[in-house]
Amino acid sequence: MKTVWTRMLHVSAAGSLMAAAVGCGASAPSAAPSHHKTTAQSTAAHPTVVTLWDSHAAVNQQGHAIQRIISTFNRTHPTIRVEQTVTPASAKALAAVQAGDPPVMAEIGHLPQYAYERAGALANLHGFIYGPNGFPSSQLKGIWPAVWAAEHTPNHQQYLFPVDIKVAEFFYTATLWKKAGLTAPPTTWSQLQHDAAVLQAKTGAIGLGARLDHNDWLPLFYSNGGTYYHGSHLALNTPAMATTIQQLITRDNAPYTKVLSYNTSFEDFAAGKLGILENTADGYEMVREDVGGKFPVGVFPVPPGTTGHTAVLYQGLSFVIFKSATPAQQQAAWTFIKYFDAPAQQAVWSTVGGEPPISQADVAAVQQMAGSQYTANPGPYAGTRVAIQELQSGHVIHKILGPAQTEVDTVIQDQIQSAIAHKESVSTALANMESQALAYLSGNAAQ
Amino acid sequence: MAQIEWDHVSKWFGPVAAVHNISLVARDHEFLVLLGPSGCGKTTTLRMAAGLEDPTSGRLLLGERDVTHVEPRDRDLAMVFQNYALYPHMTVYDNLAFGLKLRKTSPQAVRRAVEDAAARLGLESLLARRPRELSGGQRQRVALGRAMVRQPQAFLMDEPLSNLDATLRAETRVQLKALHAQLATTIVYVTHDQVEAMTLATRIVVMNGGVIQQVGTPDAIYDRPVNQFVAHFIGTPGMNMLPVLWGRVDGALAAIVGSQRLPLPPGLPWMRAAESAVSHAATVGVRPEHLRVAAAPETGTPSLKARIRLVEPMGHETLVHLDLDPDLTLVARTPDRWPHSNIPVWVSFDPRHLHVFDPVSQVAYEAV
Amino acid sequence: MVETVPSQPSPPPVAIGPRAPVRRRSFNLGWALVLPALAFLALFTYLPAVLVAAISLFQWNLAGFSSSHWVGLQHYAQLLNPISGFLQSLTVTAYYVGMMVPLSIALGLGLAWLVKNRGPRLTAWETFTRSAVFLPYITPAIATSIIWIFIFNPQFGLANAVLSALHLPALGWLTSTTWALPAVMINNLWHNVGFMVILFLAALSNVPQDVVEAAWMDGANGAVAFWHIIRPHLSPVMLLAVILGTIQAMQTFGSIYQMTGGQFGGGGGPLNSTTTTAIYLYKSAFVYFHYGYGAAVGVVLFLVMLGVALAQKKIGERHTFYR
Amino acid sequence: MTNTAARPSGRLVRRWARFALMAVVAAAFLLPFYWALVLSVATRANVFTMPPDLVPSWDFISWARVFTLAPWGLYFLHSVIITGATIIAVLVTGVLAGYALAEVPFRGREVVMGVLLAGLMVPPEAILIPNYVVAYHLHLLNSLAGQVVPFGANVFAVFLFRQFFKTLPVELWDASRMDGARWWQYLRHIAVPLARPVVMTVTLLTFVAQWSQFQWPLIITQGNGARPVEVALSYLQGFDGSHWRELAAASLLTLAPIFVVFLLTQRHLISSVAGRAQI
The missing domain is CATH 3.40.190.10 (Periplasmic binding protein-like II)
Structure with a gap:
């Protein structure tokens, strides 16, 4: 204090x-x-x-x-x-x-x-x-x-x-990091996942706290070469989205990953029970305030996707x-x-x-x-x-502007999460998100 | 000027006339008692005077003023209710003061009036209590007090003693009479109790079926009932009624009662009417207290042979139930004690105490 | 006895009742007195009840009918489209109500039985327990839901502490599509069961003690006495409890909103697993600003609730004794 | 049958078991409040711990901080005004309509009764949007009045008053008329004071309902101008849910009036709620 x-x-x-x-x-x-x-x-x-x-x-x-x-x-x-x-x-x-x-x-x-x-x-x-x-x-x-x-x-x-x-970035608990024998922040997604696994294995803390919103999947999608809105038509059922969903399935179902939501993002981290936390820059000061100096909080940027560069939302x-x-x-x-x-x-x-x-x-x-x-x-x-x-x-990148944007984002996120939860296959998810998003854009569906 | 006048007043509740075409005046300073059996319309008559009921037709006058459509608050009358209708959440003081406060009386004047009324009724020590902490008699006095504080032109009382036990009722009756003398205000008083009516009233109004039967002083009502209803209603037990046929015995008028003949002395006031009656039948009434019972016939007065069926000893007097014929019965009130029943006796009376009624109209001959 | 009753003339046309407080003006006075209440209700109950159907046929603009766009039954067609999520919200609602009503009745009856006074007077313990059970019912849902959010925190909450003490696996609770709704249910069960307890306590006190005692004298044990003597006496209250419990459950909003991230898009998450029709309606109208569509949801909700109430009444009448 | 001697002791065991069970139930129902209290006075180190710390450390810093986070005084003032005004409105409309329906014969009285009962059938959820539309056109959005007017008349209160007034003897009305009272003076000085238990019931139920009101104020309030405590509390949790200590303190703050009223009027409150259910 x-x-x-x-x-x-x-x-x-x-x-x-x-x-x-x-x-x-x-x-x-x-x-x-x-x-x-x-x-x-x-x-x-x-x-x-x-x-x-x-x-x-x-x-x-x-x-x-x-x-x-x-x-x-x-x-x-x-x-x-x-x-x-x-x-x-x-x-x-x-x-x-x-x-x-x-x-x-x-x-x-x-x-x-x-x-x-x-x-x-x-x-x-x-x-x-x-x-x-x-x-x-x-x-x-x-x-x-x-x-x-x-x-x-x-x-x-x-x-x-x-x-x-x-803009999105990752925080890490430096003491846990050191305890796990890690030295440099990860620069690729696979490295990140590896580090999270190591953190969890060596320290007993949760390896990675991932987010549940478009802040998370949208940059990944773009760094994999995706872009879903061309003028008036959608491009969701694409290899880039398939790759993205696969990555998310692997990550979120990994034993070291804990998917966090609105109310629970900071508590674990502030208590020193979480190795890596996905968040945004403005969360850094908030997290540090919650941590209250108990341990140093490090930051690393979002790793690049298949395009070789990162996409910052x-x-x-x-x-x-x-x-x-x-x-x-x-x-x-x-x-x-x-x-x-x-x-x-x-x-x-x-x-x-x-x-x-x-x-x-x-x-x-x-x-x-x-x-x-x-x-x-x-x-x-x-x-x-x-x-x-x-x-x-x-x-x-910035969120693509469109009148039914919130609805479309919700559709995509719901489908991704259904796929993560193995409620449907990746291909079904891709087909569904495209057709449902189109329905919103054409005004045939409403919420 | 506290005269209340009902001028051809009727009151209908739906298809039923509770009060029918009444014209009546309660004079200034008078203690007027409305007497009748329950449902006779006496309470409705009183409530119309209060303004609590609207007459369906007719007028109500307070002195010279037509108050037919005037709200109760503008009539300056006070009322004592049968159940007292005290305000349960108010102290005795506030109950008494309520009406004055509503009339924007100054607080000092309210206090003076309340304390004055409380002193008269012996309520001083009860002023801080609430009604549920009072006995029945105390509540009754509070109800009286509430009526008194405003010093109204007249008091309207709706069976104010009916919820008291017998002893208290007798006491309060006396107090009420004294109070009337003291206040010298008009009181219109509703009761079904003829003792209250007889003891309290300046005049009695006997009502039945929404219609006034007779208006008169207690003595007049008692001595000269105008019809069979009044005759029977007043007095305890009620007047004996015997169907008779007129006949002549030795040229003099005689009544044939059952199988017996009753010769009557000449010169009784109703005789001319009886003789000129179309029918030879009539109803003869005689009050129980006017009957004498003896083992032997009395000389000089008409006597009837009877048999004692039942005796009700009352201490200071005895009610003797008599059979004349199998279907003809009489009740006599005598100071004598008759310990045995089923013995033959003679019943005699002063023929001047006889009341004779037309058998059809039931109206007394002397009133015709 | 014959009386001199004058013949009754025919009644006059108008008769004023004995309680009319103001002569001749009672007609106006009565209306004047009910007018304030009717005016409030007219503005915010009767008029809206009619208006909701009208609005549902428009792409509604707050400015009024003239600036709104007529769409006819299009909103209702969208409701039936599975993409819109309305049908899913009905499923979630049915699940929520279907769990909440029996649970709250069972728990309420059990607790009422527990805190029922055995002697002629309430003991201090009985009073205290009653108060403890009742208190949540009158607390504002937001304040207590915040506490329940803490309780269901997967890492530091009491709920998982209890589970781990029982050697059970920890749950994600509000972050889990499976457990978010049960978490909301637990909160609302805690919050509302006091009402059921009060309801059943009143009913239990109406069970004639002599009949129960007679049953005991006849050799019935507790369970038999309950089933054959007490339960029939409870059936009218049971019907009431089902109806009121259903209405209460269908209208639950604050706790779900708060616990499932209402401030971040209207609540109902994760993955719409807690999007009841009440939440869905709110989001449609006040997050996405589709007033007309939300009104259509309201109309359907209206009909569903009416149907449920009537059905329950009908079923209840058949199975209710001692009405 | 066989163990008549064991019976009394068996009964004793059952009695103690019941007491123990009651204690557990009471503790379970009070635990959330207790934990909120513990959290609100916890030190930073005692918040995010597993198992949770259930012993208060009496650090009141978060209570002090809560007041710097939001203008609670203003929000409380709003809630008090809204609740108070609603209580008055419900009482006035309830007394007047209840009196008319009980004691004033007028043409259409049965119709009014039917209309009122029909109003009870309308679920408030279903008419949320038209209510908002009406409030918009009456310029009631984002105002304190907008949170009072929709609740200004309560059918239940009307019927409660009606039931009560019907039990009052006619003589009281007659007596007060003789004392010079007009109908409103009768209401004010006689009928309403006698209806004190009903007034109390209506007041308590309205208080509880209005203090907990959330969805409607959430919808119609925007800025600080008319925001009540519940909405403010909801936002506070939304802005940063990880400040458990401050949130717990703020929650208890908005619960405090409810606790106080409950402690003062427990019996009446419980019977009011029970009566509410019977209509």
Whole structure:
């Protein structure tokens, strides 16, 4: 407990110094002061309130990070007050639009943007990004391409601006690792499975904690050369998917593998009973907090598939501004987005919250804030560093955008799991997923 | 001015007339008793005065004021219910005070009125209790008190003593009479108990079948019942009724009772009516207390031969059941003791105590 | 005795009852008094009961009929398509209800028998045990389900601790498609059985003690007395317990939602193994925002529940004594 | 028959066995609450252990942290307002309708009774979506009122009050009229005070139902504006399920009012629930 708090204190001190020294200069274009002046006169007593809905509860490190950034922002921007509401924003903000009571801005996933777009709820960010108070082009250019692509609808409208980038990676318990006589992290899937088996045999702990969601199978599928959506038709019944399913059957039915779900991902690991845990970068700080310094937590990236390279899935959350907000509120919300995605704040976000930064241009600030510890693995920033490496690899994918995406993903996952559970053969699973997914896409099925 | 007037009032419950075309006045300061058997409409009559029932037709007047469609709260009358209807969740004090509080009386005035009524009824020590902690008599006094505190124009009482035991009822009866004298207010009082009616009433209204049979002072009702119903209903035991045929014995009018002839002295008030009656039949009534029983016939008064069937000794008096003929029976109340039954006796009476009723209309001849 | 009864004239047309509190206006007053209750119910029971059928025929948009798209019976066709998962949700529901009702009745009756007062008064122990069994029933399902999530944690939960103490293999519970629903059942059994206990306690106290004693005098042992004397007395309550238990089980939502990852897509996992119709309806309408389709699910649910209730009533009437 | 001497001792054994069984049952039913308490005051080291640690270590840090995780005061305030307002609404509508159905003859009374009973047949699950649609059009989404109005009238409460008012002697109404009371004064001063057990029953049942309300508030609340404790608790578990100690503390926090009410009104509460089943 104590170590976490002290570390946070150090980081926050460093963060505010950074903000003073580097951040402001970089993030405040020449227009900003005048903007502040004109509004300060009239609104000093009543700052523009920007309600922000997001799902980062103060229960974890990400929540702490976002709260810190918000409070610093509110202190340095007296004309604006950002008020955070912790809520499952992706689903709830749309319901709030329907209820006629939406916030000014929110963090939502990039899949739900279809429903929001259909509801006509979101403000188009193009004008903000490229306008006079726009996003610095140096950073804009550095935004990870796949991330940037995912923030656009197929007809190139942009309602989203990235903030919370999740990429998959594996954590390992360094003490168990050492006990099992392992030295280097695995670089292939077979190595990974071998290491998990060894871990389990030598230490008695569970070898591998695998995930049960699309975070898991989708990157594997792509690293095996798969891609399931071409324009309007599906390509699921393919050798790449067959390979993927076979791999998953082998892995998940192996005695050293334990399939984890929503509620149980961290407990085993935090208790030191799990050798390797599949998770995402943002989970690193959360796991470390749960571990509480009992043992060092190491990180390694997702191994490559049959294509010879890995496929890193970008999923995560993006800022949106709601159309229903007043122009002043929208402007203030944009000011906050710009602030949040500036290098100084991205450094806080990455070091405290464990998220990789949105842009290559932010990496330097992250490194600087992390200091000498940046390269240590196990080390406090290993999760972020590995995530940055993955993003820099260029093999980043994002979830294919489509109106029935959630349903299709559910179909694929259900079929994969049925095959894993030996309820049906791989070929049946492949045929079923293709036909059922098509049914959803054509609107013949609904859920 | 606390006169209550029923003006051609009727009350129907569905197809049944509970009260039929009643016209009646309860005069100021009067203790008017509505008397009759159960179901005779006396309670409905009272409740219409209270405003608890709407008359189906007719008018109700309070003094000069037509209150037919006025809510009870605007009539300024108070009522004592048979079951008292005390509010179970309120203390005696609150029970008494409730009506005053609803009328927005000042708290001090409420306290004064409640304490005054409590003092009169001896309820001071019970004010903090709830009804279920009180005896029957105490509850009855609270019910009275609740009616008194408001000092209404008139009291309406619906068999207020019927739930008390005999001793308490007798005591309370006396208190009630004293109270009436003291308050000098109109009281309309419903009972089926003729003793209560006789002892309390200024005037009695005898009702039956939703219709008023007779209105009069207790003495008038007792002495001059207008019909057979009233004659029989008043008095315990009720008046003896004998079917007779009129005949003449030595030129004088005589009644033929069964197999016996009863010569009557001339000059009795009903004789002219009896003689002019179309029929030669009538019903003759005589109260048990007016019969004398003797071993030998009395001289100078009409006597009838009888046989003692049954004797009910009451201590201070004796009820003697007599057979005249197999189907003709009489009851006599005598101060004498008759220890034996089944002995022949003579029954005699003062012919002035005879009541004669038309056999068809059952109306008394003297009332015609 | 003859009385002077005047002949009764024919009654007038209007008669007001003896309890009419306000003369002449009682008609309006009565309606005025029931109006608030009826208004609430009209808005959130009667109108929706009609509306649900209408909405199910549209691709519903919250703005109203004019902006909704008529699809006719298409949603019902989709319900019958196995891909939609609705039929599977019915199977899951049937399994859940089919297990929960007999289990909760058996356990409820057993516990009621256990805590039934033997003497004329309740002992402190009986009161305490009754309270302990009843308490979960009134607790909010979310709060207690969170505790049960801990209990069913495969690695650190009490459930597996008990199993390992009994030398049984550990189970995956909520992460297992086989054991997730039983885990939910155990939670709900614990949560709801207190209600059954109360129900049966009332019924047991109505069994005439002298009849039971007479049976004992006739040489019947406990089991015989129970079967021949007590059970017939319980049958009306048994019917009630079956109906109420079924309704309760079919409407279970909070505990399933919370225990099976509702915050991550509406619950019902893993692999839809706990997707009851209640969860399915919720997900259709409030995760995927297919209001019209969800309404169709609601209509079917309505009919199924009505059918189940009527069937149970019919069967119950045939087998119920001492009604 | 043969062992008449052994009989009393056999009975004694049975009695003790029953007591032991009752103790086990009580312990089993209370165990989840107890374990939640233990977890909420556990030290970090005592949470993820196998076998689970069942001895409390009385470390209250997670209780302190719970209050920094979410604005519980606000959520409790919402829940209290929702529950309180619903209780008042159910009582008012129940008293008025129950009185009318018991004592006020009016044309259509039988129809109203039938309509009310029919309402009981509608499963709330089945009409979830139209309820949402109605709430949307009444602008009740994301509001406290939206969590009260759908529950503002309860058929069961109406019938309870009706049954009770029917048992009141007519004389009380007559007497109060003579005392000058109007119908509402009779209701307020006589009938409702006498109906205190019914008021209590309705209050308790409504309290329990509303405090536990989950699906409806989950659907209609979005931000913090009207979120009740149960929904907040559900989210908290969703955001990070591995914080067992804080979650246990938060769960107990939302259970606390139920515990208090249960301890205070145990007997009445149990008989209310029993009565609820009989309708």
